[in-house]
Amino acid sequence: MIEQRVVAPEYLFNEAEREEQFITGSEAVREAIKRANVDMAISYPITPQSESMHLVGDIYAEGYIKEYFRGENEFAVMSSVAGAAMGGVRVFTATGGPGTLRAFEAFPTWAGARLPVVCAFMTRGINSPLSIQPDTLEMAYMLDTGIIMLHAENSQDLYDMILQAFMIAEKPDVHIPVGVFVDGFFITHTRDRVKIAPPDLKLPPYNPYSAPVPVMDMENPPIRQMRDPFVMKSNFISYAAHASWQQEILAAAERSRRHIAHYLGNLLEAENETAPVMIVASGTAVSQSREAIESARQEGLDVGLVKLKSLRPFPTEELKAMTANAKAVIVPEFNRVGWLAREVRAALEAKVKVVGGPRVFGGMTMPPDLILDEIRRCANE
Amino acid sequence: MSKDFLRISPAFEDVMPAEYRELVASGPYGKGYGISDLGSHKELLEEHPLCAGCGLALSLRLTLSVLPAPEDTVIVGSTGCSALAFPQVALHNIHSLFGNQNAVASGLKRALKLRFPDKHKDVVVVAGDGATADIGLDMVMQSWFRGELITTIMLDNEAYANTGGQESGMSPKGAVLYMAPKGKKFQKVNMPELAREAGCVYVAAVSPANPKRLGKAIKRAILVAREVGPTYVQIFAPCPTNFKFKPQETIKRIKEREKDGTYLMREYISPEAQEYLAAMEGGTKDE
Ligand SMILES: Cc1ncc(C[n+]2csc(CCOP(=O)(O)OP(=O)(O)O)c2C)c(N)n1
Ligand code: SF4
Ligand SMILES: [Mg+2]
Numbered sequence: 001m002i003e004q005r006v007v008a009p010e011y012l013f014n015e016a017e018r019e020e021q022f023i024t025g026s027e028a029v030r031e032a033i034k035r036a037n038v039d040m041a042i043s044y045p046i047t048p049q050s051e052s053m054h055l056v057g058d059i060y061a062e063g064y065i066k067e068y069f070r071g072e073n074e075f076a077v078m079s080s081v082a083g084a085a086m087g088g089v090r091v092f093t094a095t096g097g098p099g100t101l102r103a104f105e106a107f108p109t110w111a112g113a114r115l116p117v118v119c120a121f122m123t124r125g126i127n128s129p130l131s132i133q134p135d136t137l138e139m140a141y142m143l144d145t146g147i148i149m150l151h152a153e154n155s156q157d158l159y160d161m162i163l164q165a166f167m168i169a170e171k172p173d174v175h176i177p178v179g180v181f182v183d184g185f186f187i188t189h190t191r192d193r194v195k196i197a198p199p200d201l202k203l204p205p206y207n208p209y210s211a212p213v214p215v216m217d218m219e220n221p222p223i224r225q226m227r228d229p230f231v232m233k234s235n236f237i238s239y240a241a242h243a244s245w246q247q248e249i250l251a252a253a254e255r256s257r258r259h260i261a262h263y264l265g266n267l268l269e270a271e272n273e274t275a276p277v278m279i280v281a282s283g284t285a286v287s288q289s290r291e292a293i294e295s296a297r298q299e300g301l302d303v304g305l306v307k308l309k310s311l312r313p314f315p316t317e318e319l320k321a322m323t324a325n326a327k328a329v330i331v332p333e334f335n336r337v338g339w340l341a342r343e344v345r346a347a348l349e350a351k352v353k354v355v356g357g358p359r360v361f362g363g364m365t366m367p368p369d370l371i372l373d374e375i376r377r378c379a380n381e
Numbered sequence: 382m383s384k385d386f387l388r389i390s391p392a393f394e395d396v397m398p399a400e401y402r403e404l405v406a407s408g409p410y411g412k413g414y415g416i417s418d419l420g421s422h423k424e425l426l427e428e429h430p431l432c433a434g435c436g437l438a439l440s441l442r443l444t445l446s447v448l449p450a451p452e453d454t455v456i457v458g459s460t461g462c463s464a465l466a467f468p469q470v471a472l473h474n475i476h477s478l479f480g481n482q483n484a485v486a487s488g489l490k491r492a493l494k495l496r497f498p499d500k501h502k503d504v505v506v507v508a509g510d511g512a513t514a515d516i517g518l519d520m521v522m523q524s525w526f527r528g529e530l531i532t533t534i535m536l537d538n539e540a541y542a543n544t545g546g547q548e549s550g551m552s553p554k555g556a557v558l559y560m561a562p563k564g565k566k567f568q569k570v571n572m573p574e575l576a577r578e579a580g581c582v583y584v585a586a587v588s589p590a591n592p593k594r595l596g597k598a599i600k601r602a603i604l605v606a607r608e609v610g611p612t613y614v615q616i617f618a619p620c621p622t623n624f625k626f627k628p629q630e631t632i633k634r635i636k637e638r639e640k641d642g643t644y645l646m647r648e649y650i651s652p653e654a655q656e657y658l659a660a661m662e663g664g665t666k667d668e
Contacts, residue, residue, distance in 0.1 A: 067491050067494075069491075071523075076484035077484075079481035079484035080484045082485055083475070083477070083486060083488030083489035084492040085488075086475055086492075087455075087491075087496065091492075109477055109478060208496075216489060217455065217496065217502065218455055218472065223387060223473065224472075225473055226467050226473075226476055227474075227475045227476070
C-alpha cells in the first residue's frame, strides 16, 4: 500500500494547501478516492461512468485501495457493495442511467440496512430508445430511496462532495448511503480547474463499530442478529416495528443536515436573494443559469440564483428564506419530467409562481438564451 | 477460542432472555461439534415458524449443527421460506434481497478478508432453489467464475414454496404446480454439473434422510472454501405443504426419489480439494 498520512477531514477539506489542476470530472473522482482511505471499490462499465472507475482501478493497482474488482452487473455490484459495507469496510462504486435503474432494488435496502456506502451517479439518458447522452432523469426515481443525494455543479464540487460524502455517511447518527450525482459528459468528460489537496494525505479510516447496527463479522454482539432487519409477520407489533424503522431512516437523513452544513457550508448557496426573479437549479443547470443571469443583468434585469447542493434532505426552509422576496422562481432542468420543479413547488407551497423550465433532454445542451427568455417574461409580468 | 464479546455483562444477566443465556453457557461456539453431538448443547436454531415436517427446516438444523467454526461463520440468506427461520439463528446473518445472495456474500467475504487477514471467516450462503437456480443464477455462477471463497448451499424443495408453490427451474419435469398448470415442460436444472463446470472445487447433493452424509458434505464444503475455491452443496428438502403430502412422510419421499433415481445424491471433489481435505481430515472426526 502507498504511504499516506491520516489527517482530520476539516484539515483535508479546508486547511491543507491545494494545488490547482486542469482535469476532467473522471479524474476529479480519482483524486477524491485517492484521498478517501477507501478499502474496497467495485466497478461495472457504463458510459459516461466507466472512465472514473478505470481510474479508480488504476489507483488500486498503485496501492491506494486494498480491494477492487469488476462485478457482473449493476444489481450484483450494488449487492456486493452492500455485503462489503455490512462486513465493515469503506466502499465506493459508481454508475449511471440504465445502470442506476438496473440496480434500483438495491438502493432502498442500502438505506434500510443503514449502510454508509458512497456511490457516484454519472447521470445519462434512460432507454428507450437507447441513449448515452446527458440527462438527469434517473434522479427523479432516486428521490425516495432513502439515500442522501448531493448534486455537483462542476468537477470541483464532485471532488469535494465525494470526500465529504464519506464523512457524512459514516456519522453514527446518520449512517445511511450518500449518492453524489453529477451530470454525465458535461462534467465527466470535460476539463476544468480543480483545486485538490496533496496526494499524501487521506481521511481517517472508517470505524465499523461506530455503526448504529451490528457489523456482520461475528466479533460484536448480539449474536442472534440478522441484517437487514426482517419483520414480516402479520401482526401489529410487526407493522409498528416496520413503520418505526422507516421513520428512523428518514430521521437519519434529517440528522444529516447539520453534518452537510458543516462540511459543505450549507445545503444550498444563494446569490442576490432579494431579487424579484430567482433561478433555482442544481447540477450543471446552475452554470447555464449563471450565464443567463449575466446577460440579464446587462439588460438591467434583477435576477438571483439558488444553487441546491443537497436534494435529500431537501433544504425547504432555506429555499423559502432565499425566495421570500421573489415573485417568480424559474427552475431549469436537464430532464423531461421536471422533478426539481415538483420539489421546488412542494417546498414553496404555492406562495410564489414557479416556472417549471426550460427543460432540455435527450442529450441537448441548455442554451442560456432559453433561461434568459424566461427571466425576461417573469421580469415583465 | 476467545469470544469475549459473547459473554453477558454480569449486570445484565438477569434481563437477558433465557435462550440467549443458554447460548452463551452451552452454545456450540468453538466446540467443533458434529451431528452426533445434537442434543448435548444449545443449538443455533432456536425455534422457527416453518411448517411441520418441512424438509428445509430439518436440513437447516442439521447444517447449522455441523458448521466447522460457528463462532466465525456469517450466513447470507435470501428471500424464501428459510428467511423466516433466520431471525431465529444465533449467528450473524444477512437477508438482503431475493436472489442477490452470492453477490452480497462476495462483497462480505472480501471485506472480512481485509479486516481479518489471519483468520478464517466462513461465509456461507443458504438459499432456496428459486433464489439459487432461477432469479439469482447469474450471481451464483458469476461468484463461482470469480472463484469467490464462499460456500453456496441450496435448500431444494423443487418449487417457490414461500409464495405458494410455483414451478421453479429445479421442479421435476412434468410436475403440475402453480404457473405450470399443464405440467413443467423442461428438465430439472442440473446444478451440480453447472457448479462443477463453473469452477466449484467441491460439489455435493445430499439430503436430511442421511444426516451423516449431509454433515460431512457441509463440513467439507466449508473447509475447502477457506482456501481452495468455491463450493456447492444441494440439499433435497421436500415441502409437504406445497407438494401436499403428510408432514411425517418427508424422509420417506426423499428415500423414494433416491431409490427411483429421480434425485441423484453425489459428491465431486477436485484433486486440489482432495489434497486439502486429506490433510485436514487426517485428525478430525469423520462425520
Ligand atoms: C424481486 C422479487 N421477486 C419475487 C419475490 C417473491 N418471492 C418471495 S419468496 C419467493 C420464492 C422463493 O423460492 P425459493 O428460493 O425456492 O425458496 P423457498 O421459499 O422455496 O424455500 C418469491 C418468488 C421477491 N420477494 N422479490
Ligand atoms: S411451505 Fe414448504 S418449504 Fe416452506 S416452510 Fe412450509 S413446508 Fe417448509
Ligand atoms: Mg424452493
